[in-house]
Amino acid sequence: MKELEDKIKKDGEILPGEVLKVGKFLNQQIDTELLKHMAEEVERLFKGTKITKVLTIEASGIPFATAIAMKLSVPMVFAKKSITSNVSGEIYTAKVYSYTHKNTNHISVSKAYLNEGDEVLICDDFLANGKALEGLISIVEEAKAHVAGAVVEIEKVYQNGGNSLREKGYRIESLAGITRMTDEDIEFN
Numbered sequence: 191m192k193e194l195e196d197k198i199k200k201d202g203e204i205l206p207g208e209v210l211k212v213g214k215f216l217n218q219q220i221d222t223e224l225l226k227h228m229a230e231e232v233e234r235l236f237k238g239t240k241i242t243k244v245l246t247i248e249a250s251g252i253p254f255a256t257a258i259a260m261k262l263s264v265p266m267v268f269a270k271k272s273i274t275s276n277v278s279g280e281i282y283t284a285k286v287y288s289y290t291h292k293n294t295n296h297i298s299v300s301k302a303y304l305n306e307g308d309e310v311l312i313c314d315d316f317l318a319n320g321k322a323l324e325g326l327i328s329i330v331e332e333a334k335a336h337v338a339g340a341v342v343e344i345e346k347v348y349q350n351g352g353n354s355l356r357e358k359g360y361r362i363e364s365l366a367g368i369t370r371m372t373d374e375d376i377e378f379n
């Protein structure tokens with residue numbers, strides 16, 4: 191998506207460890223016009239695909255997932271990055287290694303919010319090694335719901351998480367795919 195690629199080039203900052211900071215327009219301050227256009231693009235990409243719920247992970251996936259869910263007129267559910275209580279086994283959980291924070295979170299979703307028969311579109315801001323999406327996919331499948339597909343704002347294609355999920359048969363879309371990132375330049379596919 192050209193508008194997103196141009197914004198990344200203009201306002202993205204490359205941090206050590208190949209982390210792209212997008213706080214100026216996606217993650218902390220949010221460019222709402224761009225967000226609206228991204229949701230329209232996702233609606234176009236998934237036209238004809240049945241989706242009953244949008245699922246993401248807190249915190250940075252929430253604006254994107256909400257904008258998409260509003261476009262599709264379906265509920266948005268987000269996984270929490272902690273387990274508050276599971277005394278009566280009322281939550282689905284998965285372990286997710288965080289690329290940016292270099293730690294492991296036990297993410298959780300209340301069983302009340304994902305049901306057998308749901309057609310779930312998984313969303314996130316970034317796709318790098320694929321651990322966040324893998325955790326969300328495992329929760330959807332534990333709920334006996336179906337993964338209709340996944341979409342991320344930015345895929346770091348060279349980190350291969352997306353391609354290994356595609357090889358497993360999942361439909362993975364990204365609005366901007368970075369093939370190379372150096373201090374001087376960012377290349378897209």
Ligand code: 5GP
Nearest residue numbers: 209210289290316317318319320321322351
């Ligand atoms: P993965 O699990 O695919 O390795 O990484 C995706 C998760 O890590 C996303 O939820 C995102 O929050 C974070 N992440 C990965 N790479 C980047 C990056 O370059 N910049 C930012 N801001 N977050 C990233």
